[in-house]
Amino acid sequence: MIERAGWLWVGVAAAAVLGGACSKESKQASPPEQIEWNRSCTADAYCSPSPGCCPEPCTSDVVNVSELERAYAWVKAHCDPDEECPVAGDCEQHAYLCVRGTCAIVFEGHPDFRKAQ
Numbered sequence: 001m002i003e004r005a006g007w008l009w010v011g012v013a014a015a016a017v018l019g020g021a022c023s024k025e026s027k028q029a030s031p032p033e034q035i036e037w038n039r040s041c042t043a044d045a046y047c048s049p050s051p052g053c054c055p056e057p058c059t060s061d062v063v064n065v066s067e068l069e070r071a072y073a074w075v076k077a078h079c080d081p082d083e084e085c086p087v088a089g090d091c092e093q094h095a096y097l098c099v100r101g102t103c104a105i106v107f108e109g110h111p112d113f114r115k116a117q
Contacts, residue, residue, distance in 0.1 A: 038064040039103045044116040047096045047103035051075045054085035062103040
């Protein structure tokens with residue numbers, strides 16, 4: 001029982017360290033919402049997940065592909081390339097889609113979910 005509790009604390013400590021890996025006050029994990037990204041679209045092919053300092057397996061920040069160059073420039077200017085990011089797992093089935101003229105992440109089970117076209 002004591003050995004199990006010891007491993008629990010090791011796990012809690014590791015999670016705390018990893019959880020803070022992308023939380024430097026001077027740097028942000030992904031571009032701030034205040035940036036006016038072009039999220040408009042007429043087809044799914046126009047939508048792409050935006051890059052961030054610590055990539056997520058299913059980022060909710062979805063932009064028009066025309067913004068990728070600007071988003072990568074933001075990452076290069078604001079992210080520490082030597083920063084270690086936590087290894088995030090997988091997420092539920094999702095797709096980056098054009099929904100009513102706006103790029104979005106849509107999860108399986110949502111009425112707008114479908115295979116990207």
